[in-house]
Ligand code: SF4
Ligand code: SF4
Ligand code: SF4
């Protein structure tokens with residue numbers, strides 16, 4: 001432990017900590033821009049300059065280690081003036097049009113300028129010409145808004161291990177972007193949107209579907225229904241000033257109804273359906289592997305609901321493609337069921353039924369456009385909005401969010417169990433699958449306190465658990481005594497580490513859950529910004545609370561799902577189901 | 592009718608496929624060396640005369656780097672070129688002395704005569720055009736260099752004549768073509 005004084009406050013902190021960390025521990029704010037928690041500080045932007053007594057120059061708080069007896073002044077006139085100058089310089093080179101910028105509500109640069117009281121920009125800096133890159137389904141980039149903080153580079157390269165974005169060129173004309181400042185579709189990118197999630201300004205955003213959705217809502221010839229992913233309800237409130245972790249399910253439903261959707265449904269319904277299909281698939285694979293000694297039954301089986309992960313496997317681990325569950329993601333299962341079963345039920349032609357999704361994710365925009373996602377005969381999901389876009393639409397509709405009553409999802413595609421809610425959290429799909437698979441095999445409830453599998457909850461990058469299967473039902477006796485081993489990873493960097501261990505035979509599992517984004521969908525690339533671990537943990541708790549608030553907490557207990565099988569689908573993994581709810585994957589050349 | 596082609600393309604040597612083969616050999620040796628990326632790119636440039644996209648993508652793969660990262664390195668160092676170079680590299684000096692004594696007019700005339708911009712290469716791959724910053728011959732400004740030949744007190748009007756000398760040996764063959 002060493003001792004420093006910041007703004008007159010004595011602070012004791014572990015050796016090796018930075019001034020920024022020390023300040024934070026004492027509740028003292030220092031503005032930052034290029035800094036990202038848990039990553040090596042770049043010390044590039046100089047927005048965090050502070051004065052240290054005895055030092056010749058001001059130092060960057062994010063990258064300067066504390067030393068014994070150090071005396072730091074965050075708000076000395078010199079430090080304040082220097083920080084202001086840094087931000088003024090950024091503004092002078094920035095193609096600012098805040099009034100009409102996508103980012104104007106939560107822009108960090110705009111906030112810095114306003115917090116510092118900058119009212120004039122004195123430098124006449126050279127600005128890069130606006131260059132819009134809308135080459136991919138999920139994202140739009142505009143280099144003229146980029147302030148070169150490199151957070152996107154760090155996330156894409158270090159957290160996701162993709163490296164689609166890097167500084168190109170040198171000096172003033174450096175551009176942060178894909179190879180040779182070209183378009184994103186010229187390089188490998190899995191559309192996860194984590195770059196957009198960390199960008200402090202309007203330089204990377206989702207590709208908006210807002211105009212299309214308003215247009216289809218205004219079209220009297222269309223029946224327009226909406227599904228909302230589980231992660232939305234734990235984050236949407238942040239866009240309206242609620243603290244992170246506030247559940248706003250009921251208000252969200254009311255807002256969607258008032259916006260004009262003909263029915264408000266839940267991706268959760270399809271998440272329960274996914275568990276039925278994926279659980280059955282896992283048990284079938286186990287039987288083929290353990291009883292039939294079938295070498296083609298690829299284990300471990302991997303979850304397949306995260307489209308960024310699917311693309312990652314297609315690009316980087318094609319040898320693992322037959323390990324992926326063939327289940328479509330809940331979003332796509334919903335679309336396929338809505339445009340067949342539900343369309344029939346209400347007597348609407350699939351081409352007149354429009355399915356809109358609200359997703360925490362930019363990769364879902366890509367997923368909906370995959371050519372094979374048309375098993376209803378038309379596009380199964382027509383438009384995908386992010387959480388942020390939904391918030392914008394609610395504002396555009398002049399709805400006072402806080403005043404909205406709590407609404408209920410419509411039946412039948414809006415009914416779900418708590419097992420579906422937890423799809424939003426890292427570890428959640430696995431927990432939901434275990435709740436159902438264990439009960440199918442043994443006839444008893446999963447022996448876990450409050451149905452939570454603690455070792456696979458939380459933000460550890462790679463997590464594992466095992467469940468001993470005993471006293472099985474007669475038809476599952478081949479699993480008697482088997483120790484079911486599972487693992488969970490989130491973030492593609494962690495996933496790569498896990499895959500390498502599996503590939504080299506260092507570890508063995510039966511079932512592995514992979515989520516593209518850190519924290520799972522609650523930390524998706526389409527969620528309210530800025531998502532740090534504190535926010536992630538609050539959203540995660542909100543999701544578990546939502547689960548615990550449900551009367552039914554196991555997917556197989558969902559009566560609407562039972563009816564769907566009875567009336568329409570037959571049995572899980574049946575032939576009809578395969579056409580609608582399952583899919584296949586293709587090896588892709590890296591670009 | 593057969594014509595023996597003696598234009599620059601013949602001198603560009605073996606075709607890209609064969610060159611890719613040579614790149615593979617080099618990569619097999621270099622790819623496990625730490626810090627080997629830049630040397631490998633330099634070797635690739637030596638093999639092809641420039642860095643074609645296919646070669647850069649191959650190098651990226653061999654070093655388990657993304658194409659964007661490799662592109663970042665290539666675009667950072669001015670000694671890398673991603674466009675084919677001509678047989679002759681023309682560099683017009685725009686250092687202070689040359690600039691003051693009409694370097695810009697020389698450059699304009701050169702662009703016009705070659706029909707290319709700075710950074711470009713003529714379609715016959717004979718000339719590439721770059722600008723330089725002082726060749727240490729300020730007393731004889733404005734100057735330009737064609738490969739290692741220094742041309743001093745260049746007059747914009749005489750650019751055509753100056754270039755003819757480099758074109759000359761290939762000229763007859765070119766005239767003979769249909
Ligand atoms: S990025 Fe921020 S500062 Fe720039 S125009 Fe948009 S809102 Fe304004
Ligand atoms: S979407 Fe993901 S993979 Fe693509 S550039 Fe952004 S962070 Fe990288
Ligand atoms: S695109 Fe955004 S995150 Fe990336 S460097 Fe520019 S401002 Fe920073």
Ligand code: FES
Pocket residue numbers: 031032033034035042043044045046047048060061062063
């Ligand atoms: S936040 Fe410290 S230098 Fe950018």
Ligand code: FES
Pocket residue numbers: 684685686687688689690724725726727728729732733734
């Ligand atoms: S300025 Fe041209 S040679 Fe010095």
